[in-house]
Amino acid sequence: MRVSNFFISTQKEAPADAEVASQALMLRAGMIKKLAAGLYTYMPLGLRTIRKVEAIVREEMNRAGAIELLMPVVQPAELWQESGRWEKYGPELLRIKDRHQRDFVVQPTSEEVITDLARSEIRSWRQLPVNFYHIQTKFRDERRPRFGVMRAREFVMKDAYSFDRDFDGAQRSYRVMYAAYQNIFQRFGFEFRAVAADSGAIGGSMSHEFHVIAETGEDAIAYCPDSSYAANVELAEALPLIPARQAPAEDLCRTPTPGAAKCEDVASLLGLPLSRTVKSVVMAADTRGDKGQVLSTQIVLLLVRGDHAVNDIKVSKLPGMADARMATEAEIVDAFGCRPGYIGPIATAKPLRVVADRTVVNMHDFVVGANVEDFHYTGVNWGRDLPEPEVADIRNVVAGDPSPDGKGQLAICRGIEVGHVFYLGTKYSAAMGASYLDENGKSQTLEMGCYGIGITRILGACIEQNHDARGMIWPEAIAPFTVVICPIAYERNAAVREAADRLHAQLQEAGMDVVLDDRGERPGAMFADWELIGVPHRLVVSERGLAAGTLEYQHRRDEAPTSVRLDGVLAHLRQRSQS
């Protein structure tokens, strides 16, 4: 490709409203152009990368046995009413009316349409398993679209839907897709992790998110560098940090801690490590009558180590705690006889439920509030000073925690979700009556899974992971161009022009996705453009180089250029492409 036959439009400055690096760089490089909030035109440069992303996704989906079709963007409301999502889906579902005032949606996903298709097309067990996918425009009416293509309203998604006879089959289909996703993100050249995830609104119970690792990611991920374990921080299991409880070494002592209401202050005042203190968090669980009126309220004291944090999701899964809330100050004073800051499990004003984290229950000689203002107990020990508590995993994991798979220690990183595999079970097939006849002629409900990849979002995530102060750095597989030829004085110097043209033809011949910058720009501006755009390999053709029979090669990640002999360019490019 010659730039003169293409459309390059770079800008020095990013628009003021760009919030993240990928958004700013894509706008500056002219990969996208904003049309309205959350609506972008993919400019020629951006579309090239999208097409490469799509091609890899398509190849791996086909290889995994999935079959491509194309479902409409506009879908009738009736199907969404059948599945129940017409009511349940929030305002992100763009509901529209046609000229006859009939209801439709602009699709955010296609579970309903594919289930409708399956219930009429799949009749027999002989047709199973089957996995359909499409790559299609989606719309989610985000309240606050932002981060460019990462939280746009209109976007391109690959969504696949598997149909199986039973749970075992669905699990196999799930594993096949999981493996295909691993291949896809590996081929993109990403640092990524498959993360055990809560399945959220779509429903189902087996689910993994695929995250591109990037400091700017919205999600915190706990992972084990020595194994494949990874989970959202909020879901990762926190193991006890103390294997077994030791015998008491201190006496229980009510110690003055004036003004020290936080564990950090208490530890500092007493000259103890924070890990010797225990944090008291008070929740209230209401029991309600038919009309929602509160019949009774149970006060629950949660105990985690001073250096840990309570995990709300884990707490909500404790018996009776699904709708628990933070206790009010009045409730705390009533239950503990003391205001917050100095409360603890010993000698409370009223009897209450105490839940200790798995680490706390193995502590000895620890520090808790004394239920008297400006006092804490030190040398506290279970059994001796207070009864054995209820024990549960109620804290967030922290870096250094043992990995739940027993294979090392957890680290914490941030990630951007770019893919998701879900086991759906019969959520949609049961609601919409999608079944098949088994070998005995008996009707059985289809088992489903769904599998999404955010095609356009991948561009943003990739850039968040791969950029520097000068611009984007595209991995080889999805760069808008793989090689750029930058001739110095292309328009004025015939020798340079001929050499550049010849090199361009030679690399094209060799099947390389090469672009020749024939605009005649000055070297500074030209180099800045291509560093911004992030083409991995750059070749500079200059008069001086030609005189020596060489070109200047620089990979986008190299610190400095290297001189390469003209006749060795192809070999050099091939070698650097593999490294």
Add this chain to the structure above:
Amino acid sequence: MRVSNFFISTQKEAPADAEVASQALMLRAGMIKKLAAGLYTYMPLGLRTIRKVEAIVREEMNRAGAIELLMPVVQPAELWQESGRWEKYGPELLRIKDRHQRDFVVQPTSEEVITDLARSEIRSWRQLPVNFYHIQTKFRDERRPRFGVMRAREFVMKDAYSFDRDFDGAQRSYRVMYAAYQNIFQRFGFEFRAVAADSGAIGGSMSHEFHVIAETGEDAIAYCPDSSYAANVELAEALPLIPARQAPAEDLCRTPTPGAAKCEDVASLLGLPLSRTVKSVVMAADTRGDKGQVLSTQIVLLLVRGDHAVNDIKVSKLPGMADARMATEAEIVDAFGCRPGYIGPIATAKPLRVVADRTVVNMHDFVVGANVEDFHYTGVNWGRDLPEPEVADIRNVVAGDPSPDGKGQLAICRGIEVGHVFYLGTKYSAAMGASYLDENGKSQTLEMGCYGIGITRILGACIEQNHDARGMIWPEAIAPFTVVICPIAYERNAAVREAADRLHAQLQEAGMDVVLDDRGERPGAMFADWELIGVPHRLVVSERGLAAGTLEYQHRRDEAPTSVRLDGVLAHLRQRSQS
């Protein structure tokens, strides 16, 4: 591809509501599946053809220098208000509101968005000419969607938009696109014609439609088999059929024609050819005041030969006739002193405007109504019996008319519009302020053209042109598969299975788009499926054939199979692919 890894779902009967052959066949073959009125899922088989169509369109657009990008499906109303189309476009424009009650459209085309892009991206004459295109989902809220993919509501279109400095440039861009469209439809293997067209609602004055020739087409096309001339019947110029007027040979004679109110009846009664009679059609042109009240009415008598028909579009272009209507019976009686059926240009009750067709003005000794009930004049001659009329082309062309380009005679056929090239001029660029700076730094309005191809509609049009009683007949270039291997008793016969598998591998190796029917269907059902689907080349592998070292080959258009030696299959396929 093996059918066992694909999804084939054929039906014996077409749904009752299928109105045309292409719709019935696509539904029966499982190429599309109806989701709602005018909304279709493209099934795996249909999508294969769509992708081939897209690939050819993309290749030829790129070759013609157009640059691909991707504009959103959902577009803000503001731009449509700027261009004026928000008000002007009828209910086919799907207008929607987002969660903040802001107005948007689901795009039917993208003139507004591309003009908005051009006004911010194109600054200098150096960037011109440029032509952007995208292949994207469109929506037109048809009142009565029908004919399957041919008049669907949601469809895929390739739309391109050229930007030029001036009219000459725009003409060049137009010609480049015209040539690209010729290449595209030739590569598809269609019998088609580029037809001079009225540009309708989009605006502009230079416009061609590309029609696939098919008996079931909605449009009538006049074309010259000996040249490239083609036009919509309503727009084709009708030349005089009589080169020069001959001298009168008969006297004017008022002849009784009792009950013969039509030219056909008069000619029959008088024993004359229909081409000796002249038809009188009376129109009325009102002049209106500020408030729409009628100030005066001019009665206009149109004269065409008895075997011709008045063309309303041509009449509307006569001076003062833009809003003319058919005259009422009362107006006719008032102007002619006679009721319709026996009226004519001689001795009218009141003076009136007479417009004669170019053929009529060269007639002699002709027949017209006598303005007396049950009487006609015969032997009528211009100049002698009535004054010379106003002359204009006011009739439809008919088969056998001379071609306006002087290169033969016109024929009439029917066509399906699949492409359209428009010269837009400054309609959008002026309304939306899209300009560039010329060499002198002066701001100039961009000249635009737009160029559409209905990607999904092409499937329907192709089938209308290429099908028989057994099913579709795909041209090589866009067939869902090019070659099908039909093994007899694939599951039971190991020799057949091995030979079929080997052949499948061999043809894949050779780069052919081959499908192996490994379902183990009976031959009858299997052949019927592939004839319905319309794969061009069929190879039958049977035990008997293998014993003789042969396969049975049949092209979808062949009457009977031919025997081909196993080792000559590839050569045979290549030879038949080119024929």
